[in-house]
Amino acid sequence: MPPKKRKISSLSGLELDLALAQVKKLRTSFIVEELPESDPAPDDTFTDLLDNTIAALESRANDPLSLPFSAADDAALSRFNIVSKGLLLLRPWAELRSAVVTSQALGSDQLWSNDAMYRHLTFLANSFTAKNGTSARMVIDTLFFRSTAMVPPPQKIIVVLENQVPAVQPRQSEPDTISGIVDYTAVVVDSKIAKAYIHRPPSIKKDLIGFFVAEAIDLEAHLPQALLELVACAKHLGRSHIRGALTTGFEWCFIIVDLDADSEGAKYWVSQVIVWMTEQSKTSSELIVEPTDKASDPALIAAILRHG
Incomplete structure (x- = not known):
């Protein structure tokens, strides 16, 4: 069965831009010969069809774009003027090590103590494959569970899954909109407010x-989507500065986004990837997760999530 043809009207804005560029490139490769005036005018030529197609695409390309987060790519970042400003630098490991050691003692009397986190991650490492989104979410949940136990009363962390973000304009001067779902929204609130938020x-x-986390299978490929999510959240929150993370559950990178003062774009910084590691048990064939003095300790990620 031949592939189903798609109408121009069914193409997304970014697909239209790509199609228009390709058709224009094809059109420039043709040389049109001048015919003597005595020759009869030919019917529509292939170049005429290309010209008509270009006109139709240009007409559609001028329509406002309504883009879901999941359709984001580098072209979308360029269109919305979302620009990388380089590496987000974490504090030196000597300072982080001290903070991690301090955090490990927090919530020691809670269900999700530091030891409980290691035991649960060890269980996951030996029971579930790391090759799909389901196991990734279980790991993310575990690190969030641990972060909630580190917040002292009367404050609490409330984690909301799959929060819907209504449509918002990334650039104030353009009618284009973005919208979609944010995987994790973590907010720190007073315990009295927390009860209302749970219900x-x-x-x-x-x-x-809030602090916003996007789940991914591939960090690099998913980065444009995470950036659109953060830009949209910042717009709705009325904030010029917002923080979040992108993770496979095992690999984590942290992101800061600053909206431009003129509401015509944004700048962002992304940290180096932090990977928490398992080790081979010396007494069995199982993998284990234990405290270390290295940046691969999952306690570092939990501590960052706690502070947002």
């Missing part, structure tokens, strides 16, 4: 102070 999860709106 009625908060939406992405002004005055909400």
Whole structure:
């Protein structure tokens, strides 16, 4: 069966841009010969068809773009003027090590103590494959569980899954919009407010102070989507500065986004990838997760999530 043809009207904005560029490139490769005036005018030529196609594509390309987060790519970042400003530098490991050691003692009397986190990650490492999103989410959940146990009362961390972000304009001067779902929204609130949030999860709106995490199979490929999510959340929160993370569960990178003062784009910084590691048990064939004095300790990630 031949592949189903798609109408121009069914193409997304980014697909239209790509199609238009390709058709224009094809059109420039043709040389049109001048015919003597005595020769009869030919019917529509292939170049005429190309010209008509270009005109139709240009007409559609001028329509506003409504882009879901999941369709984001580098072209979308360029279109919305979302620009990388380089590496997000974490504090030196000597300082981080001290902070991690301190964090390991927090919540020691809670269900999700530091030791409980290591035991659960050890269980996951020996029971589930790391090759799919399901196991990734279990790991992310574990690190969030641990972070909630480190927050002293009367504050609590409330984690909202798959929060819907309504449409927002990335650039104030353009009618294009972006929208979609954020995988994890973590907010630190007073315990009294936390009870209300558990029964009625908060939406992405002004005055909400949150930390946003996007789940991915491939960090690099998923980065444009995570950036659009953060830009949209910042717009709805009315904030010029926002923080978040992108993770496979095992690999983590942390992101800061600053909206431009003129509302015409954003700048972002991404940290180096942090990977928490398992070790081979010396007494069995199982993998284990134990405290270390290295940046591969998952306690570092949990501590960062705690502070947001």
